[in-house]
Amino acid sequence: MRNLLNKEKFIALLHDGMSLMVGGFLTNGTPEGLIDLVVESNVKNLTIICNDGGYPDKGVGRLVANNQVKKVIASHIGTNPVIGTMMQENKIEVELVPQGTLAERIRAYGAGLGGVLTPTGLDTLVQEGKQIIEVKGKKYLLEEALGADMALIGGAIADNYGNLKYNKTMRNFNPIMATACEVVVCEPKRIIDEIDPEHVITPHPFVDYILVGEYCD
């Protein structure tokens, strides 16, 4: 198999100020092994793009607790009071994005689109600073594409070619983020010989590296 990556090589890809998309929904499908290594690297000033803020001791919340995060872009941070407190104290910047809009913005980037027109967020705070565009007499917000330097993909079963499928609800944002980043790293739950071509969710050209070693069953 190609493109295997160990702990040291992964840490060498990290740098201060980078943006990371992290898969998972309330940490279901979040690659905790990769988070371990980002904590170990202690890179700073990260922008984290994730569905939610996780928990203080789980998921992307651990990067926040370790003071590595400058900005969080998420749909929900209610499960992680640390982020709320740091936000009130201006120690962290938080951009809240409706969940469906977050998914579309990431997908748009991965698909080479500049953005999408959504009715979600019209007449709310979400509208601030955005273009309003009318199509067939209906108003929409222009939501711009969102990419990142690196995607950390979890919840996956990889095959020897680098194709991925996902365990049950661990799919969530993972396959979308895998299309939208310069470098895509997957921490699979396990590696099998070959995934049936009809069952592949993330085809191998989207995946740059597969982490192996103690972080894989």
Add this chain to the structure above:
Amino acid sequence: MRNLLNKEKFIALLHDGMSLMVGGFLTNGTPEGLIDLVVESNVKNLTIICNDGGYPDKGVGRLVANNQVKKVIASHIGTNPVIGTMMQENKIEVELVPQGTLAERIRAYGAGLGGVLTPTGLDTLVQEGKQIIEVKGKKYLLEEALGADMALIGGAIADNYGNLKYNKTMRNFNPIMATACEVVVCEPKRIIDEIDPEHVITPHPFVDYILVGEYCD
């Protein structure tokens, strides 16, 4: 199983002037049994949305040959010279849409988006009459969402709940169109008990009717 449909009930859903999205790519994955019935119904003035014009004796080309079509929206009509001839004689209207844009427009409708911003078609005839929108200094065409009255879905294996997966390359536009129409009718290649929840491509709430009878193996 719910929502089964026979030939007579399907024909009763058809009417003059309706718009039909038809799955398939050069007729691979096109539901020929449903096309048979649309021909039999002899409804007129149809707008057909399909990847391509098929062939004079296969796929949506049969509806054109039978003079049932007012307008074709497709990415390619080169395999069906009948359409080209009728277009030159102003007997049929043809809107050519880049294939990726066609897919995005249909997906946008199914996802409740007003449209997407794509770089495809900039500085070409495709640009005519469209808004050009700048995002982060880059220009994009605003391509509007595209829906239809009915989707004819082929190439599928259905389960007893109405979920669908697709045979090999027969997937193409089928799952996208299944999200974007008022009524979605599938002519499955066969019906099985249950599709593994991780292998479902079109979940059952997208599917209104499954055609049964002679048109199903």
Add this chain to the structure above:
Amino acid sequence: MTDKEIIASRIALELEDGDLVNLGIGIPTLVANYVPEDKRVTFQAENGIIGLGGLVEEETEIVNAGGMGASILEGGAFIDSITSFTFIRGGHIDITVLGALEVDQEGSLASWIIPGKMVPGMGGAMDLVTGAKKVIIAMRHTNKGIPKILKKCTLPLTASHQVNMIVTEMAVMEVRKDGLHLLEVHPDYTINDVIQATEAELIFGEVLPMKGI
């Protein structure tokens, strides 16, 4: 029945056979306990399940949109977040049931932020109320006596003009073009009790006792 049970069981009567339904966290989740046996209703969890089943105690790889261990029913499907919100934003969800901090007589609601105090975020709520065919708010009628059903929301909105129905332990109300209609009142309360507990103007003619009680 507790207040929560009253609200949940009344809302369950709104579900039609064949509906695809998304239930929010809290009282809305309880609605699933009251679906009539003769109705085939499919529940969606926006993290990626069509055909959500009940909660499970054991360790599982399946969670619901609240992050709790859950299950999938026969005939269900696991989907990604894009497909999930294609269902939600694209009008494929027949009914969504959500809580709210405030709702107003124009059908606007506030549920995701109390500036300076609590900023949990909107999660999927903004998409749900914008995209679902019918939006039902499930909540207590007041916040310890302070009205939550207002002439105009005071908190930042989740969406404007999207709510179709409000069900509380006291009453069932429907948002129509001309305003908020009081349709049903729980037998423990009078119409006047409801008016007292509501800041919004209530339009009413014949008011029925709350169904299903």
Add this chain to the structure above:
Amino acid sequence: MTDKEIIASRIALELEDGDLVNLGIGIPTLVANYVPEDKRVTFQAENGIIGLGGLVEEETEIVNAGGMGASILEGGAFIDSITSFTFIRGGHIDITVLGALEVDQEGSLASWIIPGKMVPGMGGAMDLVTGAKKVIIAMRHTNKGIPKILKKCTLPLTASHQVNMIVTEMAVMEVRKDGLHLLEVHPDYTINDVIQATEAELIFGEVLPMKGI
């Protein structure tokens, strides 16, 4: 070697290990026959295959983007048209090889319509040339003596400023910011032959014999 074989084998030298490549119909399809054994190249068919294999004679459920019976290689995936164009438009295709009716020295090309004569449509070509990292045009140098490589395209464009390289049976040219560079000439022709057969202005210094011949 025939002209087509010359063009296809030369283009195959541009493929790098690990590349994801989309080949158009006609001469571009032949490129797959010349991939060096030591390079792992994955071919995409825009109708929905990652890992396209060779053509097959027997009846099959798998077709390529030309509608011909095809196969999928081990480690491949079947995808829908949206995912296919996510690859294409999103910059995930390393190289696309396409034919053209005209190409110009600014990297614009025309390939989908001859007004009043032939209107096959653009299919996936507009997305491919817009989204792929490297766009290579594979075509005969002239149309029976009439130049196809122009100062400025005369037919309606497929895209402007997107072509990176042009390979014909006579020469290899690269579009750069300052214009069209002549890099290699087939040993059967002189530089003057190429200039004669080209309307576009060719910039050149040292010109090499065409590689791989």
